[in-house]
Amino acid sequence: xxxxxxxxxxxxxxxxxxxxxxxxxxxxxxxxxxxxxxxxxxxxxxxxxxxxxxxxxxxxxxxxxxxxxxxxxxxxxxxxxxxxxxxxxxxxxxxxxxxxxxxxxxxxxxxxxxxxxxxxxxxxxxxxxxxxxxxxxxxxxxxxxxxxxxxxxxxxxxxxxxxxxxxxxxxxxxxxxxxxxxxxxxxxxxxxxxxxxxxxxxxxxxxxxxxxxxxxxxxxxxxxxxxxxx
Amino acid sequence: xxxxxxxxxxxxxxxxxxxxxxxxxxxxxxxxxxxxxxxxxxxxxxxxxxxxxxxxxxxxxxxxxxxxxxxxxxxxxxxxxxxxxxxxxxxxxxxxxxxxxxxxxxxxxxxxxxxxxxxxxxxxxxxxxxxxxxxxxxxxxxxxxxxxxxxxxxxxxxxxxxxxxxxxxxxxxxxxxxxxxxxxxxxxxxxxxxxxxxxxxxxxxxxxxxxxxxxxxxxxxxxxxxxxxx
Numbered sequence: 001x002x003x004x005x006x007x008x009x010x011x012x013x014x015x016x017x018x019x020x021x022x023x024x025x026x027x028x029x030x031x032x033x034x035x036x037x038x039x040x041x042x043x044x045x046x047x048x049x050x051x052x053x054x055x056x057x058x059x060x061x062x063x064x065x066x067x068x069x070x071x072x073x074x075x076x077x078x079x080x081x082x083x084x085x086x087x088x089x090x091x092x093x094x095x096x097x098x099x100x101x102x103x104x105x106x107x108x109x110x111x112x113x114x115x116x117x118x119x120x121x122x123x124x125x126x127x128x129x130x131x132x133x134x135x136x137x138x139x140x141x142x143x144x145x146x147x148x149x150x151x152x153x154x155x156x157x158x159x160x161x162x163x164x165x166x167x168x169x170x171x172x173x174x175x176x177x178x179x180x181x182x183x184x185x186x187x188x189x190x191x192x193x194x195x196x197x198x199x200x201x202x203x204x205x206x207x208x209x210x211x212x213x214x215x216x217x218x219x220x221x222x223x224x225x226x227x228x229x230x
Numbered sequence: 231x232x233x234x235x236x237x238x239x240x241x242x243x244x245x246x247x248x249x250x251x252x253x254x255x256x257x258x259x260x261x262x263x264x265x266x267x268x269x270x271x272x273x274x275x276x277x278x279x280x281x282x283x284x285x286x287x288x289x290x291x292x293x294x295x296x297x298x299x300x301x302x303x304x305x306x307x308x309x310x311x312x313x314x315x316x317x318x319x320x321x322x323x324x325x326x327x328x329x330x331x332x333x334x335x336x337x338x339x340x341x342x343x344x345x346x347x348x349x350x351x352x353x354x355x356x357x358x359x360x361x362x363x364x365x366x367x368x369x370x371x372x373x374x375x376x377x378x379x380x381x382x383x384x385x386x387x388x389x390x391x392x393x394x395x396x397x398x399x400x401x402x403x404x405x406x407x408x409x410x411x412x413x414x415x416x417x418x419x420x421x422x423x424x425x426x427x428x429x430x431x432x433x434x435x436x437x438x439x440x441x442x443x444x445x446x447x448x449x450x451x452x453x454x455x456x457x458x459x460x
Binding site for chain 1: 348354437
């Protein structure tokens with residue numbers, strides 16, 4: 001299967017590396033390929049520039065947002081939440097139609113300083129996941145993995161022997177089944193993937209960001225998650 | 231210590247029963263005492279009318295919101311979040327001044343049907359806990375216990391041997407220490423009470439309600455909580 005990743009930040013590269021390991025064909029989409037390949041900027045977390053990462057992940061193809069979306073049988077949105085809809089419009093509705101679109105992004109609003117809140121209009125009675133689905137009605141949006149640090153997304157065993165929770169929501173049952181299989185390959189056991197129903201679930205999981213940020217502020221380490229106890 | 235509980239619903243009665251068991255003197259505050267004692271209405275969850283509960287918890291005093299707030303050395307807000315500020319205004323700023331005010335309520339908005347969202351103006355960049363603190367600057371508001379079913383609040387051992395998380399936030403460190411001691415008496419171990427800092431933490435814990443409601447919708451049982459895995 002060919003997988004497209006929209007966005008080349010820490011989340012995108014972390015998932016791309018894992019997909020290569022799993023022998024998928026991967027194309028990442030960026031706004032401007034030559035700018036991205038020329039950039040020597042580190043990201044906010046001190047990770048090396050993308051072109052350095054690409055040297056050790058040379059099987060990853062790089063293209064425009066539209067190139068990547070056209071390439072992928074399945075598309076993953078790993079952009080910043082504040083840019084997601086814009087990036088996906090550039091990716092092109094036609095290139096997303098009929099495809100599973102995994103949305104990992106969170107609508108964080110850094111405009112009022114740290115810690116961020118959620119973007120106006122994309123919280124409480126709406127969500128980024130739903131906004132993407134409304135904008136691309138022919139895509140099958142599945143929200144998952146957005147409630148944790150990217151290192152855990154593709155390696156849940158890093159903490160608690162992998163026994164903690166990943167939520168999944170979306171309007172299309174078959175799309176969720178496909179995504180669950182990919183999550184299994186990432187190391188997620190079925191019993192730790194909780195299907196919370198339709199895509200309004202994205203409101204609930206995106207609303208976990210404020211507590212995630214508070215816990216991160218206390219523990220000073222993103223390698224944590226929550227386990228459902230009952 | 232004398233403890234006041236503002237509100238006579240399921241949360242209020244559950245906590246009152248536990249406080250009696252712990253030998254505290256308890257007064258509950260209600261809008262209209264004679265109405266409350268006359269009412270034969272069950273609550274939304276099928277619990278018996280308050281007057282029935284009172285027969286088996288006869289050491290609990292019942293008064294107006296103001297009577298109760300004046301009585302308590304410590305005050306617990308267990309009203310519906312949509313009525314909390316109004317009820318506390320009736321309780322009286324003078325009766326709350328200088329006291330620890332534990333806020334357990336959530337600003338749920340049922341006006342758009344089920345599941346509820348959070349009330350406009352009391353989410354994302356504000357919270358009920360903060361709104362109460364702003365309204366009563368001389369009270370010491372501590373937000374805690376609002377992320378779970380009331381049965382677990384006073385008996386965490388009901389699930390997972392009590393090994394799951396309760397968040398606490400507030401602007402006054404001494405007030406939080408007092409509340410932690412009470413939480414210990416409820417059965418919460420220090421290691422499972424996570425202090426997430428000042429009262430902006432209420433935004434984060436109140437934002438857990440949407441995922442709580444989704445999980446409850448799947449599991450059909452409120453006796454669950456989350457454990458921090460790291």
